[in-house]
Amino acid sequence: METLLNLEMLNKLIDERVNQRIEEIKQEEQPLNIKMPELIKITGWSRDFIVKNIINRNYFRGKIEPFSKFPKNDRGEYRFHRKKMMAFIDEYYEEIEERAKEGRKRWH
Known part of the structure; x- marks a missing residue:
């Protein structure tokens, strides 16, 4: 059970970081x-x-x-x-x- 919670937390952190990086890339691509x-x-x-x-x-x-x-x-x-x-x-x-x-x- 604890392992599942840790995986969920890890997945959430990864998703947040990926979304943050996508926003950074969008900003970099703008004139x-x-x-x-x-x-x-x-x-x-x-x-x-x-x-x-x-x-x-x-x-x-x-x-x-x-x-x-x-x-x-x-x-x-x-x-x-x-x-x-x-x-x-x-x-x-x-x-x-x-x-x-x-x-x-x-x-x-």
């Missing part, structure tokens, strides 16, 4: 940069929301500028360093949402 369409898909925000509430707000723009490329005109392509942008979104998601709500309240 270094993330573009606006993918950012929209990941966050669920619209292009206008991202531009208005992140890129055009000095507070957030200053945080992403070091790892971002902005187009010369509004129709150009935005590029962001994938890992740094994902870390930024993870850290500031709620604050971005909150500041966006506050901005809407001011104008209504």
